[in-house]
Amino acid sequence: MKKIFRLIILVISFNASAQEMSNNMVVAEEDNRNGNGYYTSYLIALQNLNDVKKLDIQKEDSDLFLNSQTYFPNLNDLVINFSKKVYKSRDFENFNNLENIMITYSWNLTKLPDNFTSLKSLKKIFIYNCGLVDLNENFFSNLNIKSVGICGNHISKLPSIPLNNNIQYLNIGYNPISELPTSFENLKELKTLSLKGTDFEIFPSEILDLTKIEKLELSKTRIANIPTELIKLKNLRNLYLVGLNIKQIPSSLKDSQLTNVWISDENLSKKEKNNIIKSLPKKCNIYWTSNYNQMLDIDEKCYCER
Template structure:
């Protein structure tokens, strides 16, 4: 008797879930689609498209037909997919690809002249095209959780990037020309392999938020004061035990996060004395990680 009762209940539940999934797949609201087939039937209406798994391959074969597409979100693809077809969608303003094993990006991705937001996370990317940072329309780039080791790329003063996250990569140093990203306001280089504070960062005059946590850097350079617009600084998981006297010149600094695990009471006291007026200090430990949604902060 129990079996007879359970079977119809399970059938109803499964059917309901399938129906819900079907409804979600073809939902259209302000041009947003989550099904390739539904989107293809209404191709001139598609402005925002989210796809997963095998449906990505089908979409890429037909990418150039989506002439009105502005936002594209691809999840859980694979390395065999031809992402170079994305270059055939010049209308793109927002492109997101994650968990898709995109080891190498299309060489001319910078030619997407309307692109403003680019998210390429958890893909295993180990290198970037040389001209990657030459797109003058992009404002937000998120390259978190890849395998990037170097940034030997062309940088230009005309670049408009305001938000850049390189968190959780294998980077050991920044190129000399990195300072040309002079519009940068939010920079996250946490969880990399920096053994020294990158000197190029102190030349980013518009920087407001810097997260350099979980890098074995031992000290902050004296010219840190050059970051006259800095408001928030994250130093959790570093080997920093002191701050330079010039730190007091950071008049706009509002918050500093520093690990206290390895600090003596005397060292902590001296750090407090180096803080500018009205700056809040938060002691953290190795288990602490504050991850900013830089895109939300920008808005």
């Protein structure tokens, strides 16, 4: 009986030691991810302010950062995920080296500081799946910014876009936006545009002046007609029309440079499909699909839906 009891004690002790080793390994692994400029723990980052170049944090750490005034002088890349308790973001005024900001899945975040986009080094801003209801009137005023993603918020209106901006990528998908500002035509450098999941019912004519566009996402909007003037977009290669009630394509697009078109076919007759095929360039690849989650063929993907 004593031998059995000792055996039970040994098994319990072994399991406890194994669990402690496992916990230590997790901590060690976490510690190993914090250093050489890259930090996933806000508390560890606070101990190494001058070393932090990329801060990739989530949940409680995200809340702590967004509520603090701590300055990381060499921070270049900021990624914030799953903030739960912050409604208004902190000020970023002194982050002069910050080039990239990504804030995702922070549904309670409804407001950004007025100077959020004013940093001179800033090039990329992604705010996906958050609670933003509007953007400051100066949101697009920084002419150094090249990529903007505000997918999956509650924004119904875009602020004015200045002349000489350098935005090449713009994703405003899954917002209740139904019209574009007249200044949208100032996006002369724009190459990729996603309106996916917005409230547009008519193809926005402002897009037709953006001749550098290469990739255009209209999927899951209520647009039912593609204008003949789309031929003006001489650089357009990829066109996404999934989830639309499109019955025909303008025959003018037969002379376009389109190489890939994604389009829904579940409600099309055989004749309608054949007419669409005839209206597109012979070398154009047509992907008949009802999968509106098809992603843009680009690096900056928007994994969001309201």
